[in-house]
Amino acid sequence: MDTLLSRLPALPDLRRLRGPRARLIRRCLAAALLLSGLLLLLLPPAARGAPATTTVVSARDLPAGSVLRAADVRLLTVPDDVRPAGALTAPEAAVGRLLSGPARAGEPITDVRLVGAGLPVMGEPGSVTVAVRLADAAVAELLRPGQRVDVIARGTAANSASVLASGVTVVTVHRPENTGSHALEPSERDPLVLLALPMPVATQVAASSLDQQVTVTLR
Incomplete structure (x- = not known):
C-alpha cells in the first residue's frame, strides 16, 4: 500500500499557489463540493442514513369522495421527520375505502382521510x-x-x-x-x-x- 501511494502524484499545496492557476483550482474544488451536496440530496432518505418509512401516497390528484382503487395509490419512502401521523404503510389498507377530502398526487394517505370499509359504493353489487x-x-x-x-x-x-x-x-x-x-x-x-x-x-x-x-x- 505504501509503495502504491508513493507512486501517486503529490497534490499541490494550495496555500503556495498564486495567480490564475490557484483561482481555477479553488473554483473546481468548490464546484465539486456543490455537486457532491446536490447528489446527496437526490439520494433516497435511507441511503442518506435518515430514518424513513415506506408510505402509501396518492398516485394522482384525487377528488373528495373517491373510492380508492389499486391504481390510485403507490408506495413511497418518506422521511420520518415529515411523515404525518397515521400514514398508511400497506396499499391494501386504502383500497376500497372512501376518500373524505381531495388529495394531491404524492400526498400521504392517513387513516383520518378515509371513511370506514364496508360502505355501499358505486359499482358494488346491491x-x-x-x-x-x-x-x-x-x-x-x-x-x-x-x-x-x-x-x-x-x-x-x-x-x-x-x-x-x-x-x-x-x-x-x-x-x-x-x-x-x-x-x-x-x-x-x-x-x-x-x-x-x-x-x-x-x-x-x-x-x-x-x-x-x-x-x-x-x-
Whole structure:
C-alpha cells in the first residue's frame, strides 16, 4: 500500500499557489463540493442514513369522495421527520375505502382521510349511486363523504313529509359555481349530493327528487 501511494502524484499545496492557476483550482474544488451536496440530496432518505418509512401516497390528484382503487395509490419512502401521523404503510389498507377530502398526487394517505370499509359504493353489487339536489343549501354545508343520512321528501300537504330512505351514505357533495359565462337556472343552484343507495329504493329516491323538494337529516 505504501509503495502504491508513493507512486501517486503529490497534490499541490494550495496555500503556495498564486495567480490564475490557484483561482481555477479553488473554483473546481468548490464546484465539486456543490455537486457532491446536490447528489446527496437526490439520494433516497435511507441511503442518506435518515430514518424513513415506506408510505402509501396518492398516485394522482384525487377528488373528495373517491373510492380508492389499486391504481390510485403507490408506495413511497418518506422521511420520518415529515411523515404525518397515521400514514398508511400497506396499499391494501386504502383500497376500497372512501376518500373524505381531495388529495394531491404524492400526498400521504392517513387513516383520518378515509371513511370506514364496508360502505355501499358505486359499482358494488346491491347498491347504486343517485344524484339528489337538496332544497336546503345550509344542510349540504354540513355533509361530508361517508356520513349517514336519511332522505326526506316534502309532501303536497302542508307540513307533510315522507322518509324515502334511511341510513344511506353520502359519497360526495357538489356545490355549483357560477362561472359568469351564464347565469344558473334556479334548479341548478341547489347543491347536488351523491348518495349510495340500496337498489330497491334508488329508483324511488331518484324519481321523487325530480318533482319534490328533497332534503336529508343527519345521523
